[in-house]
Amino acid sequence: MSVSHLDASRPYWNMEVEPFLDSPQMRELQLYRLRRHLALLYEGAPFWRRRMERYGAQPSDIRRLEDLAKVLPPCRKQDLREDAEKYGTVESMYQMVAAPLDQLRLLAATSGTTGEPTPYPFTPAGMEINNETFARIFWRAGIRPGDRILHGFGLSMFVGGVPLVMAASAMGACPIPVGAEAGAQRLLKIALTFEPRVLFCTPSYAEHLIEAAPKLIGKSVASLGIRIIVAGGEPGAGLPEVRRKIESAYGARLFDIGGAGGGSCDWHEYQGMHNVRVDGSIIELVDPGTDELIPLEDGARGEACVSTIIGDGSMGGIRNSLGDIMEVTLSPCPCGRSGFRYRIVGRTDDMLKVKGTIVYPGALDNVIAAFYPRVTGEFRIVLDEPHRG
Ligand SMILES: [Zn+2]
Structure with missing residues (x-):
């Protein structure tokens, strides 16, 4: 999409879809x-073909969206790891993509x-999806072509690194790729010199800079x-006290x-994250223990499974x-904007059960941050007996 002649007051980056x-x-x-994409992966991506064959699934089995959960189980980190061990990380990576080997343009x-x-x-197709998705998100956050963006996420291979820099540049903004690795002093000095209007970083780094800047x-x-x-990478904007602290300090x-x-x-008031890519991906919730599908309705909670259906x-x-x-x-x-909302309430691997109640460390973060500045906000959870899950 051309970035010239864009009306800065329009509500969405992509007025044809959003x-x-x-x-x-x-x-x-x-x-x-979904049907088209499954057929593409079946033909061109050996990893996905093997997976479909293993579970006896054919792209043509999908007649309704609900059929997907019936024919394929969630694909978890463990499944990817097993494949990487068997074929090697590089070979297994190529086998997941239905594109010729020379189409890879960037690795995160x-x-x-x-x-x-x-x-x-x-690949070029993946970059296009990356750029379009983040253009939609950035536009809704108020970022406009020409805005200088101080990039303070880690740049070293992270998905929030170079891919985000490229997306910001592609939408017409001007990223300044300093990276978290450069350290707070360099980041702050560059902020003074180049006067960015936007900062990208994790919420804890934004909090750290509040303390570090005067020194x-x-x-x-x-x-x-x-x-x-x-911000991203960890809860922050969704924690009222953390958000209040960061917004008032900056x-x-x-x-x-x-x-x-x-x-x-x-x-x-924080409303969760809008899913801006409903046209390009399907989000399902499953029970992490049984893999059973949890119907999407207000307040539904479960392990998120994402199917990307374009590219x-x-x-x-x-x-x-x-x-x-x-x-x-x-x-x-x-707010009136489109795209159903979701919040990340925890990780399947850091979910704790305390006296039978599920507790996510992120929830504790918010309680502790409420006592700022009497506390720093940093904390550690100590289990006094082995965790039984
Ligand atoms: Zn909203």
Whole structure:
């Protein structure tokens, strides 16, 4: 899409698609694209063909969207890891994409803190999806062509690194790729020099800069002129006390972005992240214990499985679990913007049971942040007996 002649006051980046994300026709489009995409992966991506054959699934089995859960189980990190061990990480990565080997243009990966990093290869088709998704999210956060964006997420292979820089540039904004690795001093000095209007970083880094700025540059973060903060990677914007602390310290609005094509809106009370890619992906909720499908309705919670139904498989496959526990809201948002909303309420691997009640560490974060500035907000959870799950 051309970025020239854009009306800066229009509500959406993509006026042809975004106004209709909640329409019944969108489900028809999803079904059409899902069937087409499964056929493409079956023909061209050996990993997905093997998976479909293993479970006796054929692309033609899908007659309604609900059929997907009947023919294929969620694809979890463990499934990817097993395949990577069998074929090697590089070969297994190529086998997930229905594109020739020379089509890879960029490689990102998870941090791999709990084992081998999971690769995220980008083909031209994948980059197009990445750029379009983030253009929609950035536009809704108020970012416009020409805005200087100080990039403070990690740049070292992270999906929130170079892919985000490219997306911001593609929509016409001007990213300044400093990266978290450069350290707070360099980031703050560059902020003073180049006067960005937007900051990208994790919420905890934004909090850290509040404390660090007076010591490192002799000024408060409020003096930097940052008006929009786009955070992600961990809860932050969704935690009222954390959001209040960051927004008041910077004099900026805080938004968060999520891995499944979500971005929060500017409603004064956090409403979750709008799914801006309803036309390009299907989100399902399942019970993490039984894999049973949980119907999408207001307040429904479950492990999120995302099927990307456009592109060539490089932006994610079918029923991929990101390990997130999501809560969805389908009723319209008071902000008036389209795309059903979701919040990440925890991770399948850090879910704790305390006296039979499910507790997510993120919920504790908000309680502790309410005592700021009497506490720093940092905390550690100590289990006094082995966790039984
Ligand atoms: Zn909203």
